[in-house]
Amino acid sequence: MVIVQAVLSALATAFDMLWEVFWPLVLGFILSSIVQTLVSRRAVERALGSDSPRSLALATLFGAASSSCSYAAVAIARSLFRKGASFPAAIVFEFASTNLVFELGLILLILLGWSFVGAEFAGGLLMIVILALLFRWTLKPGMVEEARRQVEQGRRGRMEGHGEMDMSITEGPFFKRLFSGRGLTAISHNFWGDVTSVWTDIGLGLLIAGTLAAWVPTSFWQSFFLTSHPVLSQVWGPLIGPVISLLSFVCSVGNVPLAAVLWNGGISFGGVIAFVFADLIIIPILDIYRKYYGGRMALYLLFVSYAAMALAGFLIGVLFQWIGIVPSHHQVTALVSGPTLNYTSVLNVIFLAIMALLAWRFLRTGGLEMLRMMERPAQEHAHHDHAAHHESGELTSGDAAPHHPGH
Numbered sequence: 001m002v003i004v005q006a007v008l009s010a011l012a013t014a015f016d017m018l019w020e021v022f023w024p025l026v027l028g029f030i031l032s033s034i035v036q037t038l039v040s041r042r043a044v045e046r047a048l049g050s051d052s053p054r055s056l057a058l059a060t061l062f063g064a065a066s067s068s069c070s071y072a073a074v075a076i077a078r079s080l081f082r083k084g085a086s087f088p089a090a091i092v093f094e095f096a097s098t099n100l101v102f103e104l105g106l107i108l109l110i111l112l113g114w115s116f117v118g119a120e121f122a123g124g125l126l127m128i129v130i131l132a133l134l135f136r137w138t139l140k141p142g143m144v145e146e147a148r149r150q151v152e153q154g155r156r157g158r159m160e161g162h163g164e165m166d167m168s169i170t171e172g173p174f175f176k177r178l179f180s181g182r183g184l185t186a187i188s189h190n191f192w193g194d195v196t197s198v199w200t201d202i203g204l205g206l207l208i209a210g211t212l213a214a215w216v217p218t219s220f221w222q223s224f225f226l227t228s229h230p231v232l233s234q235v236w237g238p239l240i241g242p243v244i245s246l247l248s249f250v251c252s253v254g255n256v257p258l259a260a261v262l263w264n265g266g267i268s269f270g271g272v273i274a275f276v277f278a279d280l281i282i283i284p285i286l287d288i289y290r291k292y293y294g295g296r297m298a299l300y301l302l303f304v305s306y307a308a309m310a311l312a313g314f315l316i317g318v319l320f321q322w323i324g325i326v327p328s329h330h331q332v333t334a335l336v337s338g339p340t341l342n343y344t345s346v347l348n349v350i351f352l353a354i355m356a357l358l359a360w361r362f363l364r365t366g367g368l369e370m371l372r373m374m375e376r377p378a379q380e381h382a383h384h385d386h387a388a389h390h391e392s393g394e395l396t397s398g399d400a401a402p403h404h405p406g407h
Helices: 002-038 041-047 053-064 070-082 087-099 102-111 114-138 141-151 160-164 174-179 181-215 218-224 230-248 252-265 269-281 283-293 295-323 343-363 367-374
Strands: none
Touching: 002 102, 002 174, 002 181, 002 252, 002 343, 041 053, 053 087, 053 114, 070 087, 070 141, 070 181, 070 269, 070 283, 087 114, 087 141, 087 269, 102 114, 102 252, 114 269, 114 295, 141 283, 141 295, 174 181, 181 252, 181 343, 181 367, 218 252, 230 252, 230 269, 230 283, 230 295, 252 269, 269 283, 269 295, 283 295, 343 367
């Protein structure tokens, strides 16, 4: 009976957090899908041919306009590198994709508050600057060439079909593109492509967060995070945060609920930020790095990424502490209160209806075939883009996908 109660308590906490973040999560995915519909992947490829400050700035901008799925970001970065982007620009794009996107900011706002949103975006930019400097100082041309030879072997990772797809619409005025039949179809495909890419990570993140919140006493976290030693905890948090992330196997926006549990347990402000940054060094992604770029480059990316995440988390924590905008308490509302009839519940119902509308469009315009293509090897997409085809909403991908009539 005790075990059953513990399991039910963990599930209830996970559901409470899901209910709290549902509408901002959907809104974030919609905004991201709109941007992906209007920004051409080919434009990204043309802009990232060097590691100049301009190329890295564009990589950051384009990454922020891309999918938040960590596996998709890694696959897209590999695709960009194969097509001529510089290695630093491709990796910067990847980091911006998972740390500077709408849905991440909205979930942080709801679960942890505006200070964390500001720290995430300011710290994300700082992390990218640190990463770019580390690349400039330590990345040798021989390592890049070795990685390029490894990439050409075409070893499979995850979400490679996603990495090759381009559903953007570039012809015509902005609003005409956005509100056309093709635009709605592309938005629905981008939306459900992103949702299905990260739902397992979000679910796993919520379950782990619910379990830790329900089963692990606060006293353990406070001892582990050295809360009785304020100065040491400010250093320890950013150092241990990425390590916890690495071992959690949770990436994308799925690690935000776990970040809320860690903050509730006493980790430092900078430690939370460093933890959220670290979704790109979890063990499954490190293994994909090994397949894509070779073991040597995978280890290199682990070390430079960890250094950039920990340093950025520490510096942003110190800065926000000095400014005086770090929250004074660690209580997370979603961990202590359940759903009620309030604006959150109303917005959840509204956005659930919007999801249903997008699902209807998605299913009637070949969406299921697009999902199957997302996991196919990149070679099957090598010469074809997944693009909007007719005003009615048909989507094709050259020879790689059948023709799907819209309705």
